[in-house]
Amino acid sequence: MAGNSQRRGATRKAGSKKGARVGTGGHSRRALEGKGPTPKAEDRPYHVAHKRKVAAEKAGDKPGSGRPSARAARGAQGKRGGTTSSTHEIVSGRNSVLEALRAGIPVATVYLAARLEADDRTREIISTAADAGYPLLEVGRAEIDRLTDGAVHQGVAIQVPPYEYLDPDDLLDTAEASETAPLVVALDGITDPRNLGAVLRSAGAFGAHGVLVPERRAAGVTASAWKVSAGAAARVPVARATNLTRALQEYRKAGVFVVGLDAGGDVPLGELPFAADPLVLVVGSEGKGLSRLVREQCDAIVSIPIASAVESLNAGVAAGIALYEVARQRA
Numbered sequence: 001m002a003g004n005s006q007r008r009g010a011t012r013k014a015g016s017k018k019g020a021r022v023g024t025g026g027h028s029r030r031a032l033e034g035k036g037p038t039p040k041a042e043d044r045p046y047h048v049a050h051k052r053k054v055a056a057e058k059a060g061d062k063p064g065s066g067r068p069s070a071r072a073a074r075g076a077q078g079k080r081g082g083t084t085s086s087t088h089e090i091v092s093g094r095n096s097v098l099e100a101l102r103a104g105i106p107v108a109t110v111y112l113a114a115r116l117e118a119d120d121r122t123r124e125i126i127s128t129a130a131d132a133g134y135p136l137l138e139v140g141r142a143e144i145d146r147l148t149d150g151a152v153h154q155g156v157a158i159q160v161p162p163y164e165y166l167d168p169d170d171l172l173d174t175a176e177a178s179e180t181a182p183l184v185v186a187l188d189g190i191t192d193p194r195n196l197g198a199v200l201r202s203a204g205a206f207g208a209h210g211v212l213v214p215e216r217r218a219a220g221v222t223a224s225a226w227k228v229s230a231g232a233a234a235r236v237p238v239a240r241a242t243n244l245t246r247a248l249q250e251y252r253k254a255g256v257f258v259v260g261l262d263a264g265g266d267v268p269l270g271e272l273p274f275a276a277d278p279l280v281l282v283v284g285s286e287g288k289g290l291s292r293l294v295r296e297q298c299d300a301i302v303s304i305p306i307a308s309a310v311e312s313l314n315a316g317v318a319a320g321i322a323l324y325e326v327a328r329q330r331a
Helices: 048-059 070-076 094-102 120-132 141-147 168-178 193-205 223-229 244-253 292-296 315-330
Strands: 089-092 109-113 136-139 156-160 183-188 210-214 238-241 257-261 279-284 300-303
Touching: 089 094, 089 141, 094 120, 094 156, 109 120, 109 141, 120 136, 136 141, 141 156, 168 183, 168 210, 168 238, 168 244, 183 193, 183 244, 183 315, 193 210, 193 223, 193 315, 210 244, 238 244, 244 257, 244 279, 244 292, 257 315, 279 315
Parallel strands: 109 136, 183 210, 183 279, 210 238, 257 279, 257 300
Antiparallel strands: 089 156, 109 156
């Protein structure tokens, strides 16, 4: 009969009733093992913070190399708070890639086209990248064309971290460390990165201590600038000013002369003043030339004589000619 407590076997023994057991997470074979505290982001191999940490470690000085990295060298020059560009860049072409690797800049990945025809440059690229521990990826021609956006790459490209701009004062520190009179090229209204690349190449060839660009409405160090500079972007520092006019004012307070290049200048290039003194050469855009506020900060306006009044020189060519004249007078 249901509920008959007298029936044999109807009474449970003490402690035989099933129920929840003390503790959570299972028991015995079903027990869960704790994994400990969550590792830091920089310690997780898949996390972007870890990749940045690895890149920073690779960028540090290597014992016995006798050559500091570009980032370490810039730190030694006394960086006061420069800025960083927002995206990674693809640098392509054998000369540009080789110069970048020689300068020791951080590299995220080295891309090589499949069945690449080897020469001295590609062999050095592979050797240098392997010694530095950079990832080497062999990709098809279509993929490397996509990575370089159709640019001429010669089967070689690298991905570099965002460019680190210096503060304008850092360029004077660079000159002081070299024990030579400061020579800086400032660009006013130059929006074509290829012109910036050409200026960087001339600046490296004639001993300039750096290039100064405005933060807004101006070309930055992009893949196009890297390409045209033929690797000079790895050797010549670029500073970025929030306000170019104010930066020039600060230079003048520091005892640096400011000379502008403009087609309407009243001083011919052969009579360029202050060449042996601390000097900033300001190059304006091909169309508009120097802006009014920048022109007001110039101690002299110099023009380059050309054969025809209807012709004009782009910023890269004008900067190269003026830098040659400065180097000639200083020599």
